[in-house]
Amino acid sequence: MEDSQLLSKCLSGHSEAYGALVEKYGARIVNLAYQMIGDRHQAEDVAQEAFVRAYKALPRFQRKAKFSSWLYQITLNLCKDHLKSRSRRARSADEEHLANVDADPRDEAPRQIVENELSQKMREAIHQLPVLYRESFVLRHLQGLDYADVAAITEVPADTVRVRAYRAREMLRQSLAKNVDTFWREKAAKEKKNTRD
Amino acid sequence: MKKDEKKLIHKAIDGDLSKTETKRFQMKIKTDGHARAEYEQLKQVVRETTRIRMPVPKDFTQRVLDKTRNQLPRK
Numbered sequence: 183m184e185d186s187q188l189l190s191k192c193l194s195g196h197s198e199a200y201g202a203l204v205e206k207y208g209a210r211i212v213n214l215a216y217q218m219i220g221d222r223h224q225a226e227d228v229a230q231e232a233f234v235r236a237y238k239a240l241p242r243f244q245r246k247a248k249f250s251s252w253l254y255q256i257t258l259n260l261c262k263d264h265l266k267s268r269s270r271r272a273r274s275a276d277e278e279h280l281a282n283v284d285a286d287p288r289d290e291a292p293r294q295i296v297e298n299e300l301s302q303k304m305r306e307a308i309h310q311l312p313v314l315y316r317e318s319f320v321l322r323h324l325q326g327l328d329y330a331d332v333a334a335i336t337e338v339p340a341d342t343v344r345v346r347a348y349r350a351r352e353m354l355r356q357s358l359a360k361n362v363d364t365f366w367r368e369k370a371a372k373e374k375k376n377t378r379d
Numbered sequence: 380m381k382k383d384e385k386k387l388i389h390k391a392i393d394g395d396l397s398k399t400e401t402k403r404f405q406m407k408i409k410t411d412g413h414a415r416a417e418y419e420q421l422k423q424v425v426r427e428t429t430r431i432r433m434p435v436p437k438d439f440t441q442r443v444l445d446k447t448r449n450q451l452p453r454k
Contacts, residue, residue, distance in 0.1 A: 197447060204440040212439065213432045222433045233443045301430045308428065323425050324432075329393075348389045354424045355417065 185249045192240055204233055207250060210325065211257050217320045218261040220309045228264055232257040247334070254325075254335045258317060265313060307357045311350050318343045319350035380414060388418050392425060 183202065191199035211232055216225035236243075236256050243252055308316060321332040322343070329347075333340040384407060390396050391404050408415040436442075 197444070200447060201440050201444050204443045208439050208443075209435045212435045216433045217431055225433065226436060226439070230439070230443055230446065234446045237443075237447045300427055304424070304428050305431050308431070319428075324429060326429075344393075347393075348386075351389065351392065351421055351424060352385075354428070355420045358424055359420050 186245065189240065189243070189245075189249060192237070197237075200233075200237055203249070207253055208233075210250075211253060214254065214257050214320065214325060215261055217308070217324045218258070218316065219264060220305060224264065228260045229257065232260050235260070248331075251331060251335050254321070255337075258335070262313060304354070304358060307354050310357065311353060315346045315350040315353070318346035319354075322347045323351075380411075380417070384414060385417075388414065388421065391418065392421050 185203065185206075188199045188203050192203075208229070212225060212229040215228040215232070216222055219225050219228065232253065236253055239256075243249070308319070311319065317336060318332060321327050321335060322329065327335070329340045329343050332343045332347075336343060387396070387400060387404050387407065390400060396404055408418055
């Protein structure tokens with residue numbers, strides 16, 4: 183069923199139709215929050231809150247916009263609020279907490295975060311990016327949106343989004359060049375060895 | 380590397396090159412090892428970052444619906 187049909191059902195009191203929208207966009211929204219915030223527990227909370235806020239605000243949703251773009255906007259605003267309040271807290275206490283949360287092995291096994299050592303370094307590097315650069319990079323490359331959609335979501339001209347993504351890539355390349363080169367050299371060597379064996 | 384050459388590499392990453400630019404770009408990475416290395420690094424950075432994702436908890440939809448159950452959209 184199309185988004186517009188599901189939205190009409192929601193607005194006429196069939197709240198279960200909202201479940202279909204959550205199913206459809208859940209992965210994208212949870213991952214957008216994760217890619218922006220870098221902590222999976224907080225990302226889940228933010229994503230959940232985004233869906234709840236969107237539900238409450240459905241009557242104000244302008245049908246000429248895409249529902250997904252509107253949902254992205256709500257999520258990004260929540261992420262930015264979250265990042266602001268997090269940066270207000272003492273940095274050292276926060277880092278210690280994040281390290282503990284992410285290092286909990288009981289939690290790791292069932293969730294199976296899809297990342298290796300290099301991805302971990304990349305995740306850290308992404309979170310060093312200025313928020314506006316990160317936002318453009320994440321929407322363009324991690325969410326796979328085109329620049330026109332990113333521009334509509336972030337409400338800045340497409341050229342600005344382009345420049346932000348460019349700068350983000352350049353910053354990431356500079357901070358990760360050594361890791362990337364080492365990783366690919368080691369991977370190539372391993373593959374060569376496996377072929378020989 | 381010149382600024383416009385750097386821009387050309389980023390345009391290639393975005394898949395936004397025109398025909399003329401594609402020729403210029405191909406010539407550049409063929410003849411300039413530094414440009415080729417930067418292009419490869421950028422491609423790898425973009426490719427690897429797409430792996431940064433997490434699975435959605437199985438009960439996620441249910442949790443959202445539980446929270447919205449008794450709340451009608453506000454008019």
